[in-house]
Amino acid sequence: MNSKDKEQEALLNRLKRIEGQVKGIQRMIENKKYCGDILTQIAAAKAALEKVGGIVLEEHLKTCIKEAVEEKNDENVNELIKIMLKFMK
Numbered sequence: 001m002n003s004k005d006k007e008q009e010a011l012l013n014r015l016k017r018i019e020g021q022v023k024g025i026q027r028m029i030e031n032k033k034y035c036g037d038i039l040t041q042i043a044a045a046k047a048a049l050e051k052v053g054g055i056v057l058e059e060h061l062k063t064c065i066k067e068a069v070e071e072k073n074d075e076n077v078n079e080l081i082k083i084m085l086k087f088m089k
Helices: 003-030 035-070 074-087
Strands: none
Touching: 003 035, 035 074
């Protein structure tokens, strides 16, 4: 397994853990758990998802955008700006 495959597997594992967190939050709500605990779990899931987004964004910058800059492809650079603005919301 090459490093790209390992990185992809690691991302998928992170997403599976996030999925488990979200299902856990759903169970907490169904079981009428304490709101503060639910909010804490929501914050943790959001942070984990933002971490995944950061990893994907970093890879995008290192590959696609690097190539676009080298090729002077303004369209891809403009796309990155739009993606960044959405990601930062």
